[in-house]
Amino acid sequence: MMYFIGGQFNALAQLAMYSLILAICCLFCHSQLRALAPTKSQMTHFYICIALGGALGSVFSALVAPLIFEQLLEYPLMLLMTLGLFTLRFDKPLAMNKAKGLAIAMVLSCTSLFAWLNGQFNQFNVATDRNFYGYIAVKDVKTAAINERRLIDGTTVHGSETLQGVRHLTRDYYHADTGVGRALEILKQFGPLNIGVIGLGAGVMAHFGDEHDRFTFYELNPAVYQMATIYFSYLKHARAQVDVTLADGRLALREEANSQLPTKNALIIDAFSSDVIPTHLMTLEAFQLYWRRLQDTGVLIVHISSNYVDLMPVLSAHALSLNKSLLVFDYQGNDITHLGSKWAVMTSDPRFLAAFPANSHRTINPESTDKLVFWTDEKNSVLPLLKF
Numbered sequence: 126m127m128y129f130i131g132g133q134f135n136a137l138a139q140l141a142m143y144s145l146i147l148a149i150c151c152l153f154c155h156s157q158l159r160a161l162a163p164t165k166s167q168m169t170h171f172y173i174c175i176a177l178g179g180a181l182g183s184v185f186s187a188l189v190a191p192l193i194f195e196q197l198l199e200y201p202l203m204l205l206m207t208l209g210l211f212t213l214r215f216d217k218p219l220a221m222n223k224a225k226g227l228a229i230a231m232v233l234s235c236t237s238l239f240a241w242l243n244g245q246f247n248q249f250n251v252a253t254d255r256n257f258y259g260y261i262a263v264k265d266v267k268t269a270a271i272n273e274r275r276l277i278d279g280t281t282v283h284g285s286e287t288l289q290g291v292r293h294l295t296r297d298y299y300h301a302d303t304g305v306g307r308a309l310e311i312l313k314q315f316g317p318l319n320i321g322v323i324g325l326g327a328g329v330m331a332h333f334g335d336e337h338d339r340f341t342f343y344e345l346n347p348a349v350y351q352m353a354t355i356y357f358s359y360l361k362h363a364r365a366q367v368d369v370t371l372a373d374g375r376l377a378l379r380e381e382a383n384s385q386l387p388t389k390n391a392l393i394i395d396a397f398s399s400d401v402i403p404t405h406l407m408t409l410e411a412f413q414l415y416w417r418r419l420q421d422t423g424v425l426i427v428h429i430s431s432n433y434v435d436l437m438p439v440l441s442a443h444a445l446s447l448n449k450s451l452l453v454f455d456y457q458g459n460d461i462t463h464l465g466s467k468w469a470v471m472t473s474d475p476r477f478l479a480a481f482p483a484n485s486h487r488t489i490n491p492e493s494t495d496k497l498v499f500w501t502d503e504k505n506s507v508l509p510l511l512k513f
Contacts, residue, residue: 136433137513150207157210195253197260201239208232252356254348259398261348263356276327276352278398282464283349284327286357299329304454304468305393308426309333311480312391318365319389321418323374323406324396328353334365342367343374375411382417390420395428402434402507408500412443422474430467434510437489438498440469445491446499449473453487
């Protein structure tokens with residue numbers, strides 16, 4: 126069950142539940158190893174076999190599983206195998222046939238339940254892909270309230286598109302009422318856009334561009350680019366000039382800075398994958414690089430929606446270090462068709478700051494913020510930022 130609904134719990138609850146599952150499985154397996162321990166003369170071979178088993182398990186998880194499984198199935202299969210091992214105790218058979226029969230029935234029931242839940246979980250799938258960077262799926266979600274195609278990475282929706290044939294934005298993280306939508310609308314008032322976006326997703330950002338604008342996307346996962354071009358129309362129908370660079374965003378921006386390419390008037394950081402924080406994109410050195418690629422009146426827009434980590438102390442610390450103003454746009458979704466999102470905007474352009482209505486955002490004063498967390502390339506940790 127945790128495989129399907131674990132993301133509904135907070136970080137502390139998940140840590141406790143997964144740790145309990147791990148402890149139970151490890152204690153059982155170690156008890157079986159202890160029962161199989163040979164005499165002292167064979168102990169060296171015994172420990173070599175244990176070490177070899179650990180190495181083979183690591184190779185299977187890191188290299189083999191992504192090749193043979195389209196989903197992250199190795200975890201539930203490991204649990205089912207451990208449960209099955211319980212019915213075949215190595216030390217001695219179960220004392221009573223009835224108890225053994227109940228244990229086998231439990232294994233079969235859990236296997237059947239997993240197969241059914243997995244079928245329900247995948248019922249809307251149009252395409253899936255798994256590689257070194259993780260597992261992504263394109264789903265056509267058709268219910269009474271929703272009729273749209275979504276790109277999903279783990280528990281995170283990385284863009285959606287209506288299936289009704291009308292080209293308008295769905296109410297996910299990127300519509301006009303969110304922080305990024307409001308910020309880009311203001312920037313358009315000052316002239317053509319030259320935008321860099323770290324994280325392609327379904328390519329929804331391209332929808333905001335007009336004829337004389339330019340959007341450059343930086344995407345690390347080639348599978349995401351493939352899904353965005355095949356199953357979504359944002360890149361194909363974009364009015365702006367759209368370029369996609371398949372590389373780590375920070376490395377690509379550093380190459381641009383070293384090549385002295387024209388600076389941009391905005392950078393958008395939207396590269397979180399299933400609530401995993403790419404810390405190398407959030408350190409002080411990374412932000413200093415962003416401002417090398419931005420104009421003096423440039424705007425840095427960061428998507429900080431997360432169920433488990435509060436990044437505001439990090440952004441507040443960076444704003445203080447770089448002497449920038451920091452705005453926060455917290456859009457509250459009200460149901461499954463209106464996803465909530467949280468965006469932070471950093472700039473020193475007085476025209477941009479004055480263009481926003483006072484009730485559209487919160488202005489953060491880093492100097493009066495109680496909690497500042499300074500992230501650098503040498504020192505960063507999400508532990509002080511976890512939401513409990």
